[in-house]
Amino acid sequence: MNWRILITCPPMLASLESCQERFKKENLEVVTPDIVQQLSEEELCQIIAEFDGVIAGDDPFTAKVLEIGRRGRLKVLAKWGIGVDAIDLEAAKKLGIYTSNTPNVFADEVADVALGYTLLLARQLHKIDTDVRQGNWLKIQGTSLRNRTAGIIGVGSIGGAIARRFHVMGMNLLGYDVRPIDNQLCQETNLKQVELNELFKDSDCIVLACNLTPENHHLLDDQAFEQMKNDSWLVNVARGPIVDEKALIKALDSGKISRAALDVFESEPMTTSNPLVNYEQVIMGSHNSSNTREAVLRVNQIAIDNLVRDLKQAEDKN
Template sequence: MTWKILITCPPMLASIDSCQERFKLENLEVVTPNIVQQLSEEELCQIIADFDGVIAGDDPFSAKVLEIGKKGKLKVLAKWGIGVDAIDLKAAKNLGIYTSNTPNVFGDEVADVALSYTLLLARQLHKIDAAVRQGNWLKIQGTSLRGKVAGIIGVGSIGAAIARRFHVMGMNLLGYDVRPIDEKLCQEINLKQVDLDELFQEADCIVLACNLTPENHHLLNEKAFNLMKDGTWLVNVARGPIVDEKALISALDSGKIAKAALDVFESEPMTTENPLVNYEQVIMGSHNGSNTREAVLRVNQIAIDNLVRDLKRAAEENS
C-alpha cells in the first residue's frame, strides 16, 4: 500500500533529502510545497482531501480543514514538534483522525536560544558587532546576570532546561506552571514555584516557555505588565499570542519593559508593518528556536514513526 503524504514543516522540508530512504521504505508518496512559515486555512482547504496523512508544522488545522480532509482521504495528522495549538484536537477526535506530536524533543535547543537572547539583552553584543563592522569602536556598559531574578513561565522540558542554564549563570529562579514543578528540580537549582502575580512583581527577566492554550492567550496583557518592575526584560521562546503585542508596546513606551527578545509573534511571518520593528531595544527572531541540524534529523524520524504507526492503525480498522 502506498500512502500520499503532505509535509508542511519548514525544518523538515529543508532537510527532506535525509528522509528519502525512509519514505521509500515506508511506501510514502510525499508532496513538499514551498512554505515560508505555514500554509493558510484557505490553502489547506484546497488540497487536504488528496492526502492520507500530514506531517504538519504550525499550519491552522481547523475543524473546517479537518472536515474537508475527512471527506477525502485524510486519516492521520502527525505534528512535527511539540505545540498543537494550531490543531483542533476535539474536531480531529470526533472525525476519527489520528493525531500525534513529538514532545520533550527540543529542551536543550530552545533553552540555548533563550539563554542566548538573555545574554544579548544583558551585553548588547549584537549592537557592538554591528558598530564595529561600520568602523565604530562601541563601548556599551552591560548588565551582570548573577544575582538577577529570572521568572520562567512554563517549567516543562524546555522551561526546566532554561532554568538549569540560568542557575549556572548565577541567577535566582522563580517558576510558574499550571502543574506542580518537579521537586527534585526545584531542590537541585534552588527554584521556587510561585503564583503569576509574585513572578510578575519579583522577576528582573521573564521568560515564556509554556504551551499556548485558550486559557493563556494574552497572558501578558496590560494588567500583567503593570504588575512588573520598571525596567523588566522579556524573552519569549514560546508562542506569540501569549503576549498582547499592543500592551507590550505600551509597556516598552512606559519603561515597564526595558528590553525584549521575541522569537515568536502574534502573526507570523512578522512583517515590517508590525510597530515592534521600530523599537531598537527589541531583538527579533524568526520562530527558529528548535532548528538545529541534530534536532531536526532526530524529530524527522520521530514524526515519520508516528505517522506510519497511525496510518497502519487506520488501515487495520478499515480492513
C-alpha cells in the same frame, strides 16, 4: 499500500534528503509545497482531501480543514514538534483523524536560544557587532546576570532546561506552572514555584516557555505588565499569542519593559508593518529556536514513526 503524504513543516522540508530512504521503505508518496512559515486555512482547504496523512508544522488545521480532509482521504495528522495549538483536536477526534506530536524533543535547543537572547539583552553584543563592522568602537556598559531574578513561565522540559542554564549563570529563579514543578529540578537550581502575580512582581527577566492554550492567550496583557518591575526584560521562546503585542508596545513606551527578545509573534511570518520593528531595544527572531541539524534529523524520524504507526492503525480499523 502506498500512502500520499503532505509535509508542511519548514525544518523538515529543508532536510528531506535525509528522509528519502525512510520514505521509500514505508511506501510514502511525499508532496512538498513551497512554504515560508505555514500554509493558510484557505490553502489547506484546497489540497487537504488529496492526502492520507500530513506531517504538519504550525499550519491552522481548523475544523473546516479537517472536515474537508476527512471527506477525502485524510486519516492521520502528525505534528512535527511539540505545540498542537494550531490543531482543532476536538474536531479531529470527532472525525476519527489520528493525531500525534513529538513531545520533549527540543528542551536543550530552545533553552540555548533563551540563554542566548538573555545574554544579548544583558550585554548588547549584537549592537556592538554592528557598530564595529561600521568602523566604530562602541563601549556599552552591560548588566551582570549573577544575582538577577529570572521568572520562568512554563517549567516543563524546556523551562527546566532554561532553569538549569540560568542557575549556572548565578541567577535567582522563580517558576510558574499550572502543575507542580519537578522537585528535583527545584533542588538542583534553587527554583521557587510561585503564583503569577509574585513572579511578575519580583522578576527582573521574564521568560515564556509554556504551551499556548485557550487559557493563556494574551497572558501578558496590560494588567500583567502593570504588575512587573520597571525596566523588566522579556524573553519569549514559546508562542506569540501568549503576549498581547499592543500591551507590550505600551509597556515598552512606558519603560515598564526596557528590553525584549521575541522569537515568536502573534502573526507569523512577522512583517515590517508590525510596530515592534521600530523598537531598537527589541531583538527579533524567526520562530527558529528549535532548529538545529541534530534536533531536526531526530524529530524527522519520530514524526515519520508516528505517521506510519497511525496510518497502519487507521488501515487496520477499516
